[in-house]
Amino acid sequence: MSETQQITRLTMPKWGLTMTEGTVVQWLVGEGEEVSKGDEIIEVESEKINNAVESPASGVLRRHVAQEGDVLPVGGLLGVIADASVPDSEIDAFVEGFRESFVPQEEEAVSSEPETVEVDGREIQYLKMGEEAATPLILIPGFGGDINIFVFNQQTLSAERPVYAIDLPGHGGSSKDVDGGDLAFFVRTVAGFMDALGIERAHLAGHSMGGLVAAAFALEHTDRVVSLTLISSAGLGEEINGDYVEGFIAANRRRQMKDVLGLLFANPELVNRQLVNDVLRYKRLDGVDNALRTIAENLFPGGHQANVLDLGSLRVPVLAVWGSEDAIVPVSHTENLPEGARVEVIGGSGHMSHMEEAGRFNRIISGFLSEAER
């Protein structure tokens, strides 16, 4: 299965720790059509969510090796991309060679698993990916979210630097006690996390409430922040979808939760049963309901944001990424950013642009982080 410069394989991606196989939903590009590197080429369904796989190279999509409805292990051959000049016989030989030598990865071979570290007496769960000796990136999820929301981003971004995704207190696998549940508490937690892991300076990227935490951290500890990325972030204006916040707290049944989670995406169809089940499993843990209510009362009282930050004095590069259809925090909040902040609005995606348009999102972040380091 030697890969030449002319022939590139398109394989089943691995989205998240638990993914071992994926189902082909549909081809987005026909056999014989030209593709550019980064084009969405095929839609794949994992047990969590559907997403598009991007072309790893430019050329012609010569073969649909996998057909719609096929279930392939991670790393299995979906298709073949090659220049139009490569003869069919070579493509056939390549596919044949792949089939003969391909061995699905064993589940045990998973390289990174979540770890925990104690911060101020609480267990904080985090996932580290990437070993490069470079300034790390810390990803901070939002209200009700956990490290899994970065499933389409973390691995890609870790090619250039270590990337940590953390579960804030009250969330994911971290302790459910949130103290007063105010902004200062979360800022202290992030500082304590960096201290505990010996991270002096980092790029911070936060989604929604996690963006608020990242921004507040940057204001207080500017010397520890290399750059700040705000993804559909709280903290830039008063409006927030109070029905979402309340609905998320109240939902304890699949159907309610599916409707509430649908608000996060431009295309609510992306919410499948597994995603709903995972969120319900989290919400049913003792202490979560209390944690979420405490946080909401502090940060989003009466369906408004209590903390609107002035980032005008902030002397670090700022990037804001927003989905044009964001139904939780309005895209108009990007207007409140200081001059010089870079703003990227991703059309056709909602509050979860990092999941809905992962490829584009990753390229934007990756470019921004590299520039910020110059």
Added chain:
Amino acid sequence: MARSITFMQAINEALAQEMERDERVIVMGEDNAGGAGAPGEDDAWGGVMGVTKGLYQKFPGRVLDTPISESAFIGAAAGAAASGLRPVAELMFVDFFGVCMDQIYNQAAKFRYMFGGKAVTPLVIRTMYGAGIRAAAQHSQSLYPIFTHIPGLKVVVPSNPYDAKGLMIASIRDDDPVMFFENKVLYATEGEVPEEPYEIPLGEAEYVREGDDVTIVAIGRMVQMAQEAAEALADEGIECEIVDPRTTSPLDTETIFESVENTGRLVVVDESNPRCSLAADICAQVAQELFDDLEAAPKMVTAPHTPPPFSPVLEDLYVPDAERVAAAVREVTGAGAKA
């Protein structure tokens, strides 16, 4: 953090965490302390299968060994529940309910109703059911339909360790009497279970597997049989949806109907005897509510209408297995000969 533990450990952990959280929670039954607390008996049995092992050492005085008199200690547990404790009593095998049924169905199940809501009865009765361990007709029956029939009782039949823990915690926190059915063959089954306490609401079914061709409703251990059958049927191009009701009272008919509306076909797998079983009940409700959506007559897969046999050969034939489930699915999908 979740880790892999057994069905038995999941129940033990639920009991320990609730006893830790709420001092009104007590555990009682034959050999539940297993003599622990007596001289030389510090690591004793915790019930006949060891489910309550270790609890006495953590909560001395709150794990009670009882005489071999179900009528006495189930009655005592009902009374304790009505007067402020939250007892978890172990009726070793559900086959023994005959000697304590009045305490369950005519006392505990009636208190809330007859006292106009002024009394609550937060009682959990843990009990083993099911064939498969060569324990013969008096220790192998699947009698949850009898309790499902009685208003005022909640009935829980978990199929895996994750559900067992969350449903046990919900049962203990519930203010009504709950019959908690544990299939003895499932005790060694392992699965991912969070360390933290959590509740699964009573009355919420779970989709175990999604599919468009046929709905299999499977109860307790039968979920495993349905999963095995679904794997085999997938290779034949038949996609099964498996619904695990998790509790038979309340029964989540909404989820069952939702699934059958989509598939148009129903097979119910129930380890009990067929007459007046959960299988009969679910088939009847679906036939009544969704007759126009059905593409084929609903099909029951149950034990035969006999007591569980002592002969190992016959016992193995008695419990529904994956092959029988698959045959029923082929029949309702028109893919096989009439079984």
